[in-house]
Amino acid sequence: MVGFRVCLLDATYKTTKYDIPLFFLVVRANECYLVVGIFFIQVENTASIKEALDIFKAQNPDWNPVSWVTDFSEPEIWAIKGTFPMSRVYLCLFHRKQAWQWWLSKKNNLDVPGDSEQILKLWEEIVESPSEEQFLTAKQNLQSHELLTRNSGALDYFNKQWLSVSESWVKAYEDKENFFSNVTTTNGVESLNKSVKHFFLDILQI
Structure with missing residues (x-):
């Protein structure tokens, strides 16, 4: 994950019969979005999300994204800033x-x-x-x-x-040198969410 300068954090939550927050850690490749990590947490709060991000960071010590795109979720934003204090966090324009x-x-x-x-x-x-x-x-x-x-x-x-x-959302403050203009929304992750929601989670017998 070291080479990816822009990352996305997106949660699948309250849309399935499982009341457990599932997070996708996603990067934008040349032609698609790639899930490079997933994690479940019991409670959707800053401490839990940060704990998960800290694990990914410990496994990839040279990973320091320049920018993140996420929904307007304060727990997600503060967790990202806690683990990656030098990163900029942008809000998904669509949401x-x-x-x-x-x-x-x-x-x-x-x-x-x-x-x-x-x-x-x-x-x-x-x-x-x-x-x-x-x-x-x-x-x-x-x-x-x-x-x-x-x-x-x-x-x-x-x-x-x-x-x-x-x-986090006004164009005047965009880091135009490092922030990819085509990564301003987490919508590219929606198809990945659908696969989990309507296929993988449906066949789990737990």
Whole structure:
């Protein structure tokens, strides 16, 4: 695993009859995603995930990925940072947008539900900020935008949940030299998850 500079961590959890978190440690090869490690944990917390990553690290002492891609899971993020303090952690773009869409569509989250599409566009514009200066300007404009002032819950959610970790998803903060532009999502691992969910786990008699 020494040569792989970008790694992905993806969990199969709460989608099978087995209530046990199963994690895939994945790298992007030339034409596909490759699982280079798997681990089960009893409890999905930082200590358990870090313990597993520490084992992989001990077996591969020269393995120091430049970047990781993961879902917005604080236990996963803190575990990665604990084992690989020099690595950058990026959030899966697909799941980030999916989380925004889910929150905006949930009943009672918006004072004006009809504003959801426009608010999503405003948030997406911040994602695309090409420089820190433009990001800071976009963030400042967002705070006073009429769509957010009349939907104060959306502004509070975005400030606390997402702007606090902006370096993990805003383009201005991407390490463009080392971060592969085609590895911004864990979706490439979905087919691997399906194999486990619908074949291997189904035939286990435990």
